[in-house]
Amino acid sequence: MEEQNLLHKILKLWFRQKSGDGLEAKLGYRFRDPELLAHALVHRSFLVGKDVPYASNNERLEFLGDSVLNMLTTEFLYRTYPSDPEGELSKRKSAIVSGHACAQSSKEWDLSEYVKIGKSEAKMGGRGKESILADAYEAVLGAVYLDGGLEEVRAILNKFHFPRVQEIISATDFVNYKSELLEFCQGKLRCSPEYVIVGEEGPEHQKVFTVEVVVNGKSYARGQGPNKKKAEQEASRLSLETLKAEAAEADAKKAAAPKVKQPAHHIGLP
Numbered sequence: 001m002e003e004q005n006l007l008h009k010i011l012k013l014w015f016r017q018k019s020g021d022g023l024e025a026k027l028g029y030r031f032r033d034p035e036l037l038a039h040a041l042v043h044r045s046f047l048v049g050k051d052v053p054y055a056s057n058n059e060r061l062e063f064l065g066d067s068v069l070n071m072l073t074t075e076f077l078y079r080t081y082p083s084d085p086e087g088e089l090s091k092r093k094s095a096i097v098s099g100h101a102c103a104q105s106s107k108e109w110d111l112s113e114y115v116k117i118g119k120s121e122a123k124m125g126g127r128g129k130e131s132i133l134a135d136a137y138e139a140v141l142g143a144v145y146l147d148g149g150l151e152e153v154r155a156i157l158n159k160f161h162f163p164r165v166q167e168i169i170s171a172t173d174f175v176n177y178k179s180e181l182l183e184f185c186q187g188k189l190r191c192s193p194e195y196v197i198v199g200e201e202g203p204e205h206q207k208v209f210t211v212e213v214v215v216n217g218k219s220y221a222r223g224q225g226p227n228k229k230k231a232e233q234e235a236s237r238l239s240l241e242t243l244k245a246e247a248a249e250a251d252a253k254k255a256a257a258p259k260v261k262q263p264a265h266h267i268g269l270p
Contacts, residue, residue, distance in 0.1 A: 041114050046118050103133040189215065
């Protein structure tokens with residue numbers, strides 16, 4: 001028990017020295033109980049060889065944060081995509097709450113600098129592991145929920161996670177915007193879109209491709225990605241948004257246009 005109390009004191013002191021004005025500033029949230037945040041940053045490998053309960057790591061907070069993230073994401077999708085069927089919403093949700101998405105969002109907080117991991121784990125590159133970062137990300141959300149409530153977590157997700165939703169979905173294979181664009185163009189415009197590579201920058205291991213979509217000789221959008229496929233997907237998504245907006249505007253004008261009365265034809269009786 002004494003070692004457990006000492007560990008808590010060390011964590012609390014370490015947290016205040018290293019991240020009192022750092023991680024909290026990045027979150028935009030000040031903890032009433034800073035020990036909660038310190039606790040959220042303790043990976044189980046950090047406790048190896050220490051005489052403390054297993055539950056002293058961040059896994060219980062991660063369990064809680066995962067549930068909060070799932071609930072708020074479900075609500076966000078329900079409100080953002082009012083026309084999507086349940087199946088599509090579920091697919092989107094799976095991508096948004098995935099470990100990869102959480103690990104990417106954690107980079108905006110530089111979370112890898114604050115996570116406490118064991119020496120062996122650190123030597124194996126644990127500080128950059130997506131699974132460790134994703135778990136810590138959810139644990140922090142759980143800590144914020146306990147400390148400040150649901151609305152504080154929602155504010156953080158609205159700032160760091162939900163603005164990336166379209167990027168996350170575009171990078172996920174379940175939405176094939178290229179096929180959707182082809183179907184739209186062939187069905188509505190009687191043509192097929194063309195894809196033109198207009199840019200290729202960066203070193204071999206970190207290429208960025210830029211692809212342009214051309215429909216009926218008109219350039220609609222450019223998309224970027226780490227490979228041609230992802231760049232084409234992003235360009236297709238942006239083009240679809242523009243084409244659908246144009247189609248909706250044309251339909252609205254057509255519906256609002258005054259109808260021309262056709263002259264009545266009288267059939268004479270013999």
